[in-house]
Amino acid sequence: MMIAAKTVYDKIQEDIQQIPLNEFLLSPEEASSLRSKKVEQIVEKHLTSQEQDVCARVLNEIHTWGPLSDLLEDESITEIMVNGPQSIWIEREGKLFRHPDSFFSDLSFRNCLDRLSHEANAHITKEFPTADGAFRDFRLSMIGSDITQSSVHLSLRRHPKNPWTFLKLADIGWCRPEDLRIFRELIDKKKNFLVVGSTGSGKTSVLNSFLNLLPENERVVIIEDTSEIPLPNKASMKLLTREDPQNVLPAIDQTQLVKRALRLRPDRIAMGEVRGAEAKDFLMALATGHEGSFGTLHAQDAAQALIRLEMLIQMGAPQWNLSAIRRLIQMSLDFVIVVGREASGQRRFKGAYRLCSLEDNGFLLEPFDL
Known part of the structure; x- marks a missing residue:
């Protein structure tokens, strides 16, 4: 079918x-309208005798998302990665597969990117060669050819329509049934914690699961770069x-949003991902009475997470020494939840760790199990 459609x-x-x-003596607007009509006539002429699936594939290539239409x-499919018109990859159950279909031309690929950019309001330029946005149920990210030194690269990560719960995660073998008591304990006793893991380990899914444990009358202020987490x-x-x-509108970063969140009467604050100088303000909020707050952090394990957290706090407070930074972490953070992904693609709960004490050489972490 693909070969016939390409032909x-x-x-x-x-x-x-x-x-x-x-056209002679026509205005640009009239010429454009006439050209559009002629294009439609040409398309109709060539599709009249074709099979339905061939017609659908050709129309997708011309008018919508081309080979991405069925994938969307x-x-x-949890993620779609396009490395150029001839290289499309998909993630399914944690594993990558090459999609057998591709764009029929560089032109149709560029047209598809233009449509995606318009709908997601995410445009790349020479000056700003990267862009992020929201497209339907996906988080969209584009990187221009100036950086990739090839084609524009596109990534579409799907937001789950039905947010994860710990019961669902336990059902698929993410954790043991007895581990569910740990998560309930952290929420019920209003402990402050971070969910840490590598890229694709399911940190956001776990954050969603914690939010689903909250009662209906608790107010959570969620802070994100891109809208991925549904309100609980x-x-x-x-x-x-x-x-x-x-540069028409001033930028608003997570540091500003943390300060704003404190004025909104939150029972808890949930940070989609701690990734910069906002770490200092977030932990200061936790240390001054906003118990039961949590967020995610990119790290391989609990010890690495605390080292990275020290670095991020220093970005927001370069005048602080390491001792002051560690004291802030000790005052504000109770637990680190570690998640990971195995070679098979299966995501797993790797353990919960309690910050026991601050020693001369760093933090003492203790595995937590009820």
Whole structure:
């Protein structure tokens, strides 16, 4: 089917190339309208005798998302990665597979990117060659050819429509049934903690699961770069950062949002990902009475997470010495939850660790088990 559709598409493009760029005595608007009509006539002529699946594939290539159309509808696909018009990869159950289909031309690939950029309001330029946004149920990220030294690269990560719960995670073997008591304990006793893991380890899914343990009358303020986490109840709210590549509007970062969140009467604060100078303000909020708050952090294990946290706090407070930074962590953080992904692609709960004490050479961590 793909070969037949590609053949039809190439014939359509050959005929389109024969259309005059302008018509005699027509305004640019009239010429454009006439050209559009002629293009539609050419497409209709070539598709009249074709099979339905060939017609659908060609129309997708011309008008919508080309080879991505079916992938966007497949709920089993968690991520779509496009390294160029001829290289499409998908993630399913934690494993990567190459998609057998591809874009029929560089032109249709560029047109698809233009449509995605418009819908996601995420545009790359020479000055700003990267962009992030939200497209339907996906988090969209684009990187321009100036950086990749090849084609524009596109990544679409799917947000689950049905947020994870710990019961669902236990059912698929993510943790032991007895581990569920640990998570309930952290929420019920309003402990402050971080969920840490590597890329693709499921940190956001675990954060969603913790939010689903909260009662209906607790107000959570969620802080994110990109909207991925659903609100757990009607009392809660979300704050999103803002970046404007055109520099028309001032940027709003997570540091500013943490300060704003403190004025919104939160019972808890949930940080989508601690990744910069906002670590200092987030932990200071935890240390001054906002118990039961949590977030995620990119790290391989609990010890590495604390070292990285020290570095991030120093970004927000370069004048602080290491002793002051560690005292802040000790005052504000109770536990580190570690998640990971095995070679098979299966995501796993790796353990919960309690910060027992601060020693001369660093923190003492103790595995936590009820």
